[in-house]
Amino acid sequence: MxxxxxxxxxxxxxxxxxxxxxxxxxxxxxxxxxxxxxxxxxxxxxxxxxxxxxxxxxxxxxxxxxxxxxxxxxxxxxxxxxxxxxxxxxxxxxxxxxxxxxxxxxxxxxxxxxxxxxxxxxxxxxxxxxxxxxxxxxxxxxxxxxxxxxxxxxxxxxxxxxxxxxxxxxxxxxxxxxxxxxxxxxxxxxxxxxxxxxxxxxxxxxxxxxxxxxxxxxxxxxxxxxxxxxxxxxxxxxxxxxxxxxMKDKDISELGFAQLVENVAFLSFCFFALLILINASHEFLRRRTAKAEREYEYILGRRSRMQEIGELISGINHQLYQPLNSLTLLLTTTKSKLYDKTLDDTTLNNNLTMCVKASQLMAKTINSFKNFYRCNENIKSFFLYQSIEGLLHILHVDLSRKNIRVDFDIEKIKELRVSSVENFIQQILLVLLQNSKDALDEKLIKKRVIKIEVEVNEDMVYIKVIDWGGGVNKRDIKKLFTDHEGKSKKSLGSGIGLFFAKKLAQEKLKGDIILEKNFNPTVFTFNFKKDLES
The missing domain is CATH 3.30.450.20 (PAS domain)
Known part of the structure; x- marks a missing residue:
């Protein structure tokens, strides 16, 4: 031992x-x-x-x-x-x-x-x-x-x-x-x-x-x-x-020296002092291993969250700077015309109207990102289309830059109200949408479209994310959701996103994520309970 x-x-x-x-x-x-x-x-x-x-x-x-x-x-x-x-x-x-x-x-x-x-x-x-x-x-x-x-x-x-x-x-x-x-x-x-x-x-x-x-x-x-x-x-x-x-090899050994001494002392004590407690000691060690695994998964989950935030932060810069620079340009132009005495009331009114629109766009963007990053696990009632619409607003700039269109029929689910954890639903959809975006961006794909379909069956809601990208290799399907160190749908992805998205769906939302079709088109289905309080 x-x-x-x-x-x-x-x-x-x-x-x-x-x-x-x-x-x-x-x-x-x-x-x-x-x-x-x-x-x-x-x-x-x-x-x-x-x-x-x-x-x-x-x-x-x-x-x-x-x-x-x-x-x-x-x-x-x-x-x-x-x-x-x-x-x-x-x-x-x-x-x-x-x-x-x-x-x-x-x-x-x-x-x-x-x-x-x-x-x-x-x-x-x-x-x-x-x-x-x-x-x-x-x-x-x-x-x-x-x-x-x-x-x-x-x-x-x-x-x-x-x-x-x-x-x-x-x-x-x-x-x-x-x-x-x-x-x-x-x-x-x-x-x-x-x-x-x-x-x-x-x-x-x-x-x-x-x-x-x-x-x-x-x-x-x-x-x-x-x-x-x-x-x-x-x-x-x-x-x-x-x-x-x-790093030096000796430093690698020293990293776990204290842990090694602790385990050796504990096992020696169990072996020489109390043989009848071997079964209890085994259970104790098993729990410690499970705790360490949970902590490791927590660290990977935080890293996955930071990666998602990092990809979205680049969108904040573009979405805020564009209207901000528009404001600066409009004000500079207005000032120049005023100085040249060529400013008329119509031009002034048009410029001020455009300034107000730019300010409103910045306010909407800030509110969208603020609501998305709130770590709130409270169950509340909300319209599903508004939640999906807010997430698409956050991703709009990045998708537009890559010439990717999202097809989402809002009218079909406009009356659908669910009682769940909105932040978790948005995080899982973000992982699936980012995967589809990267799949369409990796190759010269002609049909650069991501389709979102929502269906309700009894007390479950089903959201399908469909794309016509490169698909998922058959040899990677088995470990797609289970191996958090393997490859995900992205050819160079860490796999952390899909692993924890599935875990979040199962443990927090009483649902699941399933790969229904791996190619042409690729279809991921995310399902969750419509009313978590029931």
């Missing part, structure tokens, strides 16, 4: 340490990814205002909009705009007027800006691009340029860029709170470490391992083994960077 306990604890501690390293690398990647997404959304929204009524041709508007971006925005270290054959502005300063000097060669950039990588790449791809610049002409630092095309009537006109110092990303991840015995680093594709690493010898060994190609693929994971250090390697998709998280 003692030998078996020692072996199992040692194995479990090693597995947990390995999973912890993977989770930390994912946290670092997610922190950088969400940090970049905020800035990408901001620069894309801003480019629409530069395109509005060909504002990019008016230098007064250019200066006004750059002032707004730089004075009211802490996302970028500087902003630059290049309108080919017109001018090149950076940080509110006119670097060059192409109308006066078409053969301009920048004294700082050493190259005409229309031949720079960030401009040519954005012009060629006609979408937002991310480029690295070894030394920015104005900031004199290594930078990341987030650039988006400016178009008018679907024709390319120029490029708007938000410029960030590369060191800002590293400052972001340094704020993550990690175990002192765990170290991490970011390296480029050649293996050169870009962040600080206290152990110089370890740094040199890691860089040599990259150069000699000593990265091993073990069970689908990339690892480096250096003496007594185990290092997990992850690719970062936005750049040709690697994220590494490592």
């Amino acid at each position: 003692l030998a078996n306990s020692f072996y199992n604890i040692k194995r479990d501690i090693k597995n947990l340490a390995e999973k912890n390293r993977i989770l930390i690398s994912k946290d670092i990647e997610y922190a950088i990814h969400s940090w970049l997404e905020e800035r990408i959304n901001n620069i894309e929204t801003s480019s629409k205002f530069f395109s509005y009524n060909q504002a990019y041709k008016n230098e007064i508007y250019i200066q006004s909009l750059l002032n707004i971006l730089l004075n009211n925005n802490l996302y970028f270290d500087t902003v630059q705009i290049l309108i080919e054959k017109y001018y090149f502005y950076g940080d509110k300063k006119l670097y060059n007027d192409y109308r006066k000097n078409p053969n301009f060669i920048s004294s700082t950039l050493k190259i005409d800006p229309i031949y720079t990588q960030w401009y040519e790449k954005t012009k060629a791809e006609l979408k937002t691009t991310i480029s690295t610049v070894k030394e920015h002409g104005a900031l004199h630092k290594k930078t990341i340029n987030i650039c988006t095309p400016i178009t008018y009537e679907k024709r390319f006109q120029g490029v708007l860029c938000g410029v960030i110092k590369t060191e800002s990303i590293f400052n972001k991840i340094q704020k993550l709170k990690l175990n002192k015995k765990i170290y991490y680093f970011i390296s480029d594709k050649e293996g050169k470490i870009l962040t600080t690493l206290k152990d110089k010898n370890l740094k040199n060994d890691i860089e040599k391992s990259f150069l000699k190609g000593k990265i091993k693929d073990i069970k689908g994971k990339q690892e480096i083994k250096i003496d007594n250090d185990s290092i997990t390697i992850e690719n970062f998709k936005h750049f040709n960077w690697y994220i590494g998280v490592g």
Whole structure:
């Protein structure tokens, strides 16, 4: 019993340490990814205002909009705009007027800006691009340029860029709170470490391992083994960077030393002192294991919840900034017309009406998100269509950006009132809708539609979420809801969402989630009791 306990604890501690390293690398990647997404959304929204009524041709508007971006925005270290054959502005300063000097060669950039990588790449791809610049002409630092095309009537006109110092990303991840015995680093594709690493010898060994190609693929994971250090390697998709998280093998053993001593002492006492209590001791250990499993499931549930919140938070930025920037533009335009004495009553009334509509849209968005995040387990009576409608409002921006339409017949269930936990129903539907959205977004799907059907049978409500995406692989169906470490409907998903959604439906709502059809279309059915109080 003692030998078996020692072996199992040692194995479990090693597995947990390995999973912890993977989770930390994912946290670092997610922190950088969400940090970049905020800035990408901001620069894309801003480019629409530069395109509005060909504002990019008016230098007064250019200066006004750059002032707004730089004075009211802490996302970028500087902003630059290049309108080919017109001018090149950076940080509110006119670097060059192409109308006066078409053969301009920048004294700082050493190259005409229309031949720079960030401009040519954005012009060629006609979408937002991310480029690295070894030394920015104005900031004199290594930078990341987030650039988006400016178009008018679907024709390319120029490029708007938000410029960030590369060191800002590293400052972001340094704020993550990690175990002192765990170290991490970011390296480029050649293996050169870009962040600080206290152990110089370890740094040199890691860089040599990259150069000699000593990265091993073990069970689908990339690892480096250096003496007594185990290092997990992850690719970062936005750049040709690697994220590494490592820990010494002796520290892995020390993590569970106290637990090991406690179990050995307890089992020894049971074996030598009270043999007749073996059955009771077995039950005690079983309960402890069940408690640990519940705690582990709780941690995974919280992580799943945070992942859902992270995906939705990106929608808040877009939904609030668009009407906010609209307000700013309307007020700036009104002020300009007032200054030019061209403001009439009709224009003033129209502009004020649009300002009120933008304010009402922001208020509605804030209320929707506030109600969704309330952790309320109280049973109450509510109209089901209003609950689903509120969730679709939260997801509207993300679905629209991916050109996905949701078909939902409100009239059919307008009179359907249920007595249940509204927040749980919305969370489960969110998991199913996010899965369908990702399935439609992963491939070149022509029918980009998610269909929601609601039926009532006696005292049960059935909600079907249907999509025409890639479907669920047959070999993954059996572990789709039971394996919280396996793959979900998403090809790269963690599985946590569906696992806990099913658990929530069964334990809290007296219902279930079933995969009715795995392909063409994929159909998930979520059912729950209509009246939980009965």
